[in-house]
């Protein structure tokens with residue numbers, strides 16, 4: 001990964017790429033939506049397929065010369081079906097947001113109604129936030145987590161569905177640490193004759209490995225990002241029953257996108273092949289076990305965790321109880337200075353702003369990829385707490401930062 005060709009043409013970009021590679025090697029990627037792909041996925045994504053226009057679908061393209069594009073896209077579809085068991089898969093969305101866009105576009109008209117989880121409670125911008133096209137094009141109502149338990153308030157969701165009468169209910173979240181009961185949400189959708197979109201962007205890998213229940217076969221539509229827990233490089237995916245196949249395909253292309261990013265589709269193929277190996281199940285299990293260790297360590301130090309803990313790859317700490325004067329943004333900055341990269345995050349009942357929220361969110365997918373075991377993750381939890389508890393101490397930040405570099409060097413990412 002010397003980027004020698006880039007260096008010849010453009011030293012400034014080569015320096016930035018080298019800097020980013022070193023940054024990833026020497027810091028802990030704990031942003032819950034991130035992961036590290038293999039060199040095989042990187043190679044596929046950096047391949048000559050970036051040159052190829054392949055508008056359309058395998059066997060039915062608008063341009064000549066698509067035989068290898070077809071081969072790759074057929075492989076990724078086949079592998080996705082094997083991983084998640086969907087009847088139909090579209091692997092062309094450029095990202096998780098585009099995958100959601102395709103679902104909305106396939107079954108909704110402007111002005112139709114979306115019922116989704118509030119952003120501060122763990123939802124996503126593409127589920128109806130006013131700053132997103134969904135909030136501007138559709139009529140949006142939101143459900144919440146229970147303020148006491150931090151779990152989805154399924155009863156409240158059912159009641160809101162009955163009064164709001166949505167056309168689609170969206171489940172699947174950005175910052176929800178617990179197992180989602182897809183059947184409960186499907187029942188709420190059935191009761192009001194609404195579609196159900198389960199957006200498993202974060203937990204695609206956990207679902208594929210069977211360590212989180214699958215919404216495939218329950219919800220009408222399942223969408224995901226391919227660069228998070230599934231570790232297949234940047235992109236999106238839509239899964240649905242055969243009855244929606246044509247509408248979804250037309251909504252992706254020509255509805256919302258032009259030519260597919262075939263180099264990224266190739267990355268998905270390689271990443272999905274890796275995810276079909278038996279080691280991937282062990283990886284996904286370790287991700288969840290490591291998140292539990294992280295939760296336990298932070299809890300032992302007195303941090304309040306939304307929902308009290310985790311069932312998946314992420315932990316969401318609400319700093320207001322233990323450190324009322326510290327914002328998530330300040331914690332994020334101090335941790336970043338100590339080489340621990342996570343994000344300040346809004347929490348249910350947020351009293352600060354989305355730009356400087358009250359919580360921090362941390363995921364274990366990246367650390368687990370680079371081989372962190374329970375002991376190493378416990379130490380990371382201790383280090384996080386040291387910084388959070390003493391954000392103004394340059395000595396603590398320095399010492400923690402040095403220890404993080406040692407941990408990173410013991411768990412190298414790329415050759």
Ligand SMILES: Cc1ncc(COP(=O)(O)O)c(C=O)c1O
Nearest residue numbers: 033095096097124173174201225
């Ligand atoms: C639940 C959910 N849906 C969709 C997305 C959007 O994914 P992308 O960044 O691939 O557009 C995210 C991103 O984190 C997410 O958490």
